[in-house]
Amino acid sequence: MSRLSPFQLGPAFAPMAPISAEIIPQGEEWLHQLKWDGIRLLAEASDSGAVELYTRKMEKRTSAFESIQRALFACPALQGSHYVLDGEAIVMDPVLNRPSFPLILKRQRTTRALTERAPVLYVIFDILQWRGQDLRQLPYEARHQLLLDIFQDCTAELLVTDAFQDGEALWTWVEANEWEGVVSKRRQSCYLEDKQHRDWYKIKKSLQLRALAAGYIVRDGRIASLMLLQQDGIYIGRVSIGMKEQHRELLSSWAAKGGTNEQPPQSLLLPSELNKENIVWFKQPIPVEVSALEWTAAGVLRHPKLVALPVGSNA
DNA sequence: CTAGACGGTATACTTTATCG
């Protein structure tokens, strides 16, 4: 068996990465889990018991997540074991009752003691090594069950994410509660690095909305992003993802045909960092379809993506 | 007060590798 070689995490290691998908895979061979919106974190304990934490790119981040290190170190079930865990560091939004990406980013940079209201949690979804044994060849199902056994009565800071059989039901829950999405994993899959597999898929929920493109930012002589406004004229961010050459051509022809302004329309309130940008404003805003992960606290779209430009504007 | 860096996320484009 793989008894002999306890591996060590190192710079060359690439954590298994889920592949983006549009729909949840169907069938008995799949397990479905909540997608926790936070920072990927692997934990490794050496024989001495020292715990180190690493990001997705295998950069050491132990000090940034001291509370997790302490919780792992103090967990009785882990005592004296050489192990490697894979999971996500998250912070729950106490009001919305779901993980908050802005909060975990904030927490990561703050050395100050944790507040009681929103501690960092370590949501564990995989175990690659346990008591010196390499478990990566085990079926995911078995690795997950082992996690449940190990952490059955641990502190609230450490939790094992559930695995569900009914993917559709989970998706319905995700939509109702506005979580980030679902990760689906083959029960029988072993742990393979990066995306060299067809076993883990992520399906992300997104907002779909109509907005107005009021103009575009030119960078290096090229349309870099679109200024987005709500129907009521309030600025809601910029979009660049999803823009293709076709779109750029359409936009510049629209600008040439419909005309542009030097100044933004009316008394538009813009973030100060845009003052230096080279912005071309349309005389007539274009309705566009946009998707995004969510609204940020500042009222702009997080990770907006251009879905469609109206074809009607084309001659 | 501003500019830039950072760490995190993502996609698009370009180059390289691989395969029939």
Next chain:
DNA sequence: CGATAAAGTATACCGTCTAG
């Protein structure tokens, strides 16, 4: 050989922190 796949590069954005 050409076509496709993989890999690498570049750029986008958010929210903070740091330097000037």
